[in-house]
Amino acid sequence: MSSTDVAVFRGTDQIERYIDSLREPQWMLDIRRRALKAFESMNWPTTEDEEWRRSDISSYDFDRYGYVGEAAAAPAVSESAAPESGAQRSGTIRFRGGSCTELTLDPALAQQGVVFETLSALFENGVRNNSQSHAAAVTAVRKLLESRTAEFENRMYAWHYAAWTHGVVLCVPRFVEISRPFEVVMEHEGDEALSAPQVVAVLDEGARATMLYTVEGEEKGEVVLNEAIDVNVADAARLELYSHYQLNIDSSAFSNGRAEIGRDGAFHSFVASFGGMFTKLRMDARLNGTGGDIDLDGLYFASEDQHMDLGTVQSHNALNANSRTFYKGAVKDEAHAIYQGLIRVARNASQTDAYLTNNSLLLNDGARSDSIPGLNINTDDVKCSHGSTTGKIDPLQLYYLQTRGFSYEAARITLVQGFLEEVIVRAPEPVQDRLRELVEARILAEYDPDQD
Amino acid sequence: MKIIIKDLRASINGQAILKGVDLELDSGHVHALMGPNGSGKSTLSNVIFGHPAFEVTGGEVLVDGDNILEMEPNERALLGLFLAFQYPVEVPGVTVGRFLKRAVDIRAGESKTKGFVKELREMMDYLEIDQQFINRYLNEGFSGGEKKRMEILQMLMLKPTFAILDETDSGLDIDALRIVSKGVNKLREGNFGALIITHYQRILNHIRPDYVHIMYQGRVVTSGGGDLVDALEAHGYDWIREQYGIEEENDVQSVSSD
Numbered sequence A: 001m002s003s004t005d006v007a008v009f010r011g012t013d014q015i016e017r018y019i020d021s022l023r024e025p026q027w028m029l030d031i032r033r034r035a036l037k038a039f040e041s042m043n044w045p046t047t048e049d050e051e052w053r054r055s056d057i058s059s060y061d062f063d064r065y066g067y068v069g070e071a072a073a074a075p076a077v078s079e080s081a082a083p084e085s086g087a088q089r090s091g092t093i094r095f096r097g098g099s100c101t102e103l104t105l106d107p108a109l110a111q112q113g114v115v116f117e118t119l120s121a122l123f124e125n126g127v128r129n130n131s132q133s134h135a136a137a138v139t140a141v142r143k144l145l146e147s148r149t150a151e152f153e154n155r156m157y158a159w160h161y162a163a164w165t166h167g168v169v170l171c172v173p174r175f176v177e178i179s180r181p182f183e184v185v186m187e188h189e190g191d192e193a194l195s196a197p198q199v200v201a202v203l204d205e206g207a208r209a210t211m212l213y214t215v216e217g218e219e220k221g222e223v224v225l226n227e228a229i230d231v232n233v234a235d236a237a238r239l240e241l242y243s244h245y246q247l248n249i250d251s252s253a254f255s256n257g258r259a260e261i262g263r264d265g266a267f268h269s270f271v272a273s274f275g276g277m278f279t280k281l282r283m284d285a286r287l288n289g290t291g292g293d294i295d296l297d298g299l300y301f302a303s304e305d306q307h308m309d310l311g312t313v314q315s316h317n318a319l320n321a322n323s324r325t326f327y328k329g330a331v332k333d334e335a336h337a338i339y340q341g342l343i344r345v346a347r348n349a350s351q352t353d354a355y356l357t358n359n360s361l362l363l364n365d366g367a368r369s370d371s372i373p374g375l376n377i378n379t380d381d382v383k384c385s386h387g388s389t390t391g392k393i394d395p396l397q398l399y400y401l402q403t404r405g406f407s408y409e410a411a412r413i414t415l416v417q418g419f420l421e422e423v424i425v426r427a428p429e430p431v432q433d434r435l436r437e438l439v440e441a442r443i444l445a446e447y448d449p450d451q452d
Numbered sequence B: 001m002k003i004i005i006k007d008l009r010a011s012i013n014g015q016a017i018l019k020g021v022d023l024e025l026d027s028g029h030v031h032a033l034m035g036p037n038g039s040g041k042s043t044l045s046n047v048i049f050g051h052p053a054f055e056v057t058g059g060e061v062l063v064d065g066d067n068i069l070e071m072e073p074n075e076r077a078l079l080g081l082f083l084a085f086q087y088p089v090e091v092p093g094v095t096v097g098r099f100l101k102r103a104v105d106i107r108a109g110e111s112k113t114k115g116f117v118k119e120l121r122e123m124m125d126y127l128e129i130d131q132q133f134i135n136r137y138l139n140e141g142f143s144g145g146e147k148k149r150m151e152i153l154q155m156l157m158l159k160p161t162f163a164i165l166d167e168t169d170s171g172l173d174i175d176a177l178r179i180v181s182k183g184v185n186k187l188r189e190g191n192f193g194a195l196i197i198t199h200y201q202r203i204l205n206h207i208r209p210d211y212v213h214i215m216y217q218g219r220v221v222t223s224g225g226g227d228l229v230d231a232l233e234a235h236g237y238d239w240i241r242e243q244y245g246i247e248e249e250n251d252v253q254s255v256s257s258d
Helices: A010-018 A026-041 A109-110 A119-128 A131-147 A155-165 A395-403 A408-424 A429-444 B040-050 B072-078 B096-108 B114-128 B131-135 B144-159 B172-185 B229-233 B238-243
Strands: A091-096 A100-103 A116-117 A166-172 A182-188 A193-195 A197-203 A210-219 A223-233 A238-246 A252-261 A264-273 A277-289 A295-300 A307-316 A324-333 A336-345 A352-362 A368-377 A382-392 B002-012 B017-027 B028-035 B055-065 B081-084 B162-166 B193-198 B213-216 B217-225
Touching: A010 A026, A010 A155, A026 A131, A026 A155, A091 A116, A091 A119, A091 A166, A100 A109, A100 A116, A109 B081, A116 A119, A116 A131, A116 A324, A119 A166, A131 A166, A131 A252, A155 A223, A166 A210, A166 A295, A166 B162, A166 B217, A182 A193, A193 B193, A197 A210, A197 A238, A197 A324, A197 B096, A197 B229, A210 A223, A210 A307, A223 A238, A223 A264, A238 A252, A238 A277, A252 A264, A252 A295, A264 A277, A277 A295, A277 A429, A295 A336, A295 A408, A295 A429, A307 A324, A307 A352, A324 A336, A324 A368, A324 A408, A324 A429, A324 B040, A336 A352, A336 A382, A352 A368, A352 A408, A368 A382, A395 A408, A408 A429, A408 B096, B002 B040, B017 B055, B017 B193, B028 B040, B028 B229, B040 B055, B040 B072, B040 B081, B040 B162, B040 B193, B072 B081, B072 B096, B081 B144, B096 B114, B096 B131, B096 B144, B114 B131, B114 B144, B213 B229, B213 B238, B217 B229, B217 B238, B229 B238
Parallel strands: A091 A182, A166 A197, A182 A210, A193 A223, A197 A223, A210 A238, A223 A252, A238 A264, A252 A277, A264 A295, A277 A307, A295 A324, A307 A336, A324 A352, A336 A368, A352 A382, B028 B193, B028 B213, B081 B162, B162 B193
Antiparallel strands: A091 A100, A116 A166, B002 B017, B002 B055, B213 B217
16 A cells, blocks of 8 residues: 555655745745755765764665655545544544544643644644644744754754654643643555654643654555654653654664753653664753753664664753663564663763663574763763663573473563563553563564575 | 482583482472582482583483473473472562463463462462562562572462472571471472472471482482481481492582582
8 A cells, every 4th residue: 555655756856846845834944945955065974973883874775765745635634633532642643654644632632722733734723823822833843943953963864854744743831731642653654755754842831741652654665764853841841752663674764853851851752663674763862951850761672684773862961960761672583783872961060960771682693782882971070870781581590480381482582571671661551561562572573584 | 290210310511410310209298308518409400300501411300201301391390390499590570470470371271360369469478478579570689588488489379299499498597497388388288299408407397308318429329218317417417428338539529509
C-alpha cells in the first residue's frame, strides 16, 4: 500500500520548488529558506566528524527520495473530534505517510486552551480563526523554531528544517496539568520516501503533560525519516515524552531532538529504539534555569544487521540543576549499537548534579557495541559521573535458572528482560508490557544472514 | 526416586575433583554428605545438575535407571531434582514473584494462576520471609541468610522429589538455621528425599538424617546411619582418614568451589 505516496518533489534540488508550493506563514517560509541556504552551503557529515565517526552515511544517495506530502484523498480532519468516552488518551493524532488520518482532543482540554493539532491545521486556524489559544500557539511555535534554527549543526538538520513534510504541535497553557497522555502515531509508508516530520511540544509555566510518540512503518518499502522534535518546557512545567521507533529493516531514521528547560522545569525523555536498518537518534536537553531537572532514558534492541547510533546531551547552563541519563540495550546477531553521551556544564552552572550510564548486553559473538561517554565541565563545585559497561549473559545466572526448570531459551529471555527491566520500569506505565513483549519477540527471532 | 551414582569422575580446568564417586540415594530418606573442605562435596552436587564449568570424565548418574549426565540442567530439574545453591545467584530485574510464577508454571507444564499467590504468601509466612520480597529482584541485595531462605522458599514452591542442599547451613545464625530446617522437614512429610551437604554437624541436629556419607579426596569413603555424625563430631575428620587408611595427597588443593 503506497497509494498515498503522492510525492511530487523528488531530490534535494527540488526543495526550493517544494517550499514555494507551501501555504505557510511568512516566518515559517523564511526559516525554510534560511535552512535551504545552509543546506546548500554544507556538505553531508562524514566519518571525519566526531559525532558521525561510527555512522557512515556516504553510501546514501539522498536525491533518490521523494517527499511525502498530504494526499488529496486523505479524510478531512479540519475539526477536532472528541475521543471516545472512557478513552485512555487526552487526544490522538495519527498520520499515514504525510496525511493526517485521525485527530481527537478532549473538548474539556480544548476549552482550557490546550492546542493539539497538525502543524498545517495550526497555521490555517491560527491565521483564519480568531482563536486566542491558536494564535498563542503560533507565537510559541514561531519563537521556538526561530531560536532553534538560528544555526544548523549539520546538513542533515538543515535539510529537515528546509524540507519538513508534516508535523504536530502540543501547546499546554499555564498551570494546566494533564495526566492522561497525548498520543501521536506516525505510520510511514511508500518506497524511496523521505518523511520529515516536525514535532513541537510547548509547555507554558507550571503546565504538565505526557506525550506518547510512535514512529512505525509498513513491512516493506524504504523510508528515510529525518525528523526533528522541538520541546520547550517553561518554568516549573513538566513534560514526559516517550518516543518509540519501529521502522522496517529497509528504512533509516535520523532524529534530532532538542529540549529547552526553564527554571524548576522538568523534562523526561524515554527513547525506545527497535526498528530500522540505520538509525541515528539524538536527544539534546538544555537546562537553562535554576533547579531544572532532566531524565533521559533509552532502551534499544538491535538485531540482524541493524546499525543503531543513539546520542544524548545534558547541557547545564544554570545553577543547581540535575540531570541523569540511563541508556540500556541488547545487541544480537550482527547488529552494531553505538551510544554517545555528553554532559556539558557551563561556567555559571555551579552545584550541578549530573550523571550518565550506558549498559549494553551482547547476546552472541558478532554483535557489537560502542559506548562513548564524555564530560565537558567548565566549573568547579559540580557532581558529575559517567559509567558504561558492555557485557554478555552470565553463564552462572543461566545455569541457576536452568536448575529451576527454565529452558536455555526461556532463561535467556528472562535474563535479557531482567537486564532491560531496570529501564523499562522508567517508561510510562501503559507501554511497559509492550516493551517486554517486543524484547521477548526479538530474542526469539531467528536471523539468517544469507537471506537478502 | 532412586539415584545411583557410579564411579563418577569430574574435573575443572583439567584438575580432577571427583575421582570415582559411588553413592546411592533415594526419596523417602534424608541423606547427609559430610567431609572436609576440598573433598568434592559441592562439585558432586553441581555435576549432578550439569554445571557448565565442570567436565565429566567418567561414570554415570542414574535416576530411576536413566543416565542424566547428557541432559540439560532444566531437564534434570523437571525429573523432580532440586539444588539449593551454596551461593545463590543474583538475578537483577527479575522479581521473586515473577520468577517463581514462571518456575512453578514450567514445573507444572501449564500456567496456573489459581492459588499461586495464596500458596506463595503462606510459604513465605512459614519461612518468616517478609511479603515485600515478592517484588524485589531475585537475590539482589539480599543478605546471606535471606538468600538461603529464598532457596528453601523455591524448594517449597517447586516441590521436588529429591533436593540437594549444598552447604545451606554455612553462614547461617541459629534462627535462620531453624527456619531453613523447618522448610526441609515440611517436605519430609511427603514423598521426598534430600541430600544435605555440610561441613558441620549443626544442621543435622535440626534435620536428623537417615543415612550419612563421608566424602574424602573425591570419593565417598564410608556410609552409615545417623550415629556416624556423632562419631565424626567426637573424633574429627582425621579419624576418618586413619580409619580408612587414606594417605595425604600432595597434589590435592582446596578447591574454592567447595
